[in-house]
Amino acid sequence: MVSAAGTTGETPRELVIVSLYPRDMNIYGDRGNVLALERRARAHGFAPRVVEVNPGDPFPETVDLVVGGGGQDSGQGRVAADLVARRDAIRALAEDGVPMLMVCGLYQLFGHRFITHTGEELAGIGVLDVETRGGTERMIGNIVLDTAEFGEIIGYENHSGNTTLGPGSTPLGTVLQGAGNNPSDGVEGARTGNVIGSYLHGSLLPKNPALSDFLIGEAARRRYGAFEPRAELGETVLQARASAKRRPR
Template sequence: MTDVHEATKVAGSTRELVILSLYPRDMNIYGDRGNVLALTRRARAHGYDPVVIDLNPGDPMPAHVDVVIGGGGQDSGQGRVAADLLDRKADFHALAEVGTPMLLVCGLYQLFGHRFITHTGETLEGIGVLDVETRGGSDRMIGNIVLESDDLGEIIGYENHSGNTTLGPGSRPLGRVLQGAGNNPTSGEEGARTRNVIGTYLHGSLLPKNPAVIDFLIGEAAKARYGTFAPSVEVSETVTRARASAKRRPR
């Protein structure tokens, strides 16, 4: 049964934003749940009413979705959700086609691509929203990572993965790697974007340290639903200090 576990209502307000949290029981490692918390808090600060709906295997899709967000998991967790995700392939392609913003971290980044081939040779078919393919490797890419994005600026996070992801022509990188490994040890790129869908290996969790990415997700959702987005909150000094501290830490 769908769990609506957070709904903040303001008297007389119609500025609701529905956030679909994908597979939190299985895909929630390295602080990825913090992305949902950061997104809801900043949405409130901008004057919206976030409603978070958890989607676990077998749950019905909600009638309306404004933002999709999902995290990473162990290979076993990916196996549990892969079949359920394939059953929803048409739903997520339809959402992507109309510009619904999505943030997909690590394991769900891989499953929103064409396929993930594990280090043991097992193939998990993805849904192909992102034009990427991933193969599990023997070496892990671990540590703080800094990217430069043309439209989102400097993005800071923490990577911990052994997947080697390559992009096809239907996706572009999220950013250029300034520090760290990224999609694989040789490309110099991290993540993937198709329309308003973002895939990335950045944990940490990502959003608390990157308000520009949060505002991209909220802004695209708000413009699609209400026709406009006017940011109404600045970046706090705490976030600025956290970003600076993360950049200084060695890998």
């Protein structure tokens, strides 16, 4: 019988968090997502270990959670070939239930392809059933989503990519304030299994601990068979969410 992590007197259990391409894909504060996962995992009684993986670096033997951020088109170009070379390994992890969060640029590359505004095509790895085309309209500002599983999600978007979803992915949420995946669909992000893609920066996770808890919980259940939440919502988080929600676009 597997006991829940975080039980009193239990040695903290390791969770290996892969930070994917932080050298090139770390814009608009996306490293804050890694820091939030570290802190939240500790609060739940785990011992997080972050492994940075840049182009050419090996993945660790054990992977519990993967998180990646956004970057400029030039940054995407630098990591795209390396990501495609890892396609089979990453898809195998995703199919095995490893939770992943990909923001903005890596959200696009986790889809089938990204066609830049100049017409250059960057191949994706197809973990998410999405496709993105660069547009002329920039979608920028505070954004609020309604989700069935995580309640309201609050973040900041800054992108000109127009992402559309295929039948293999569902939206992360419905847009209450902001643009989302594109100017017309009224939804934001994509999810296939435990893999989530989103345009929300800000950083996303510090203001949305329910999303952090989902990622940590799925990682713990996959590795240890159980997850016993221990962390509570702090007043600072609640104030940050309220402040971000009040700010105009």
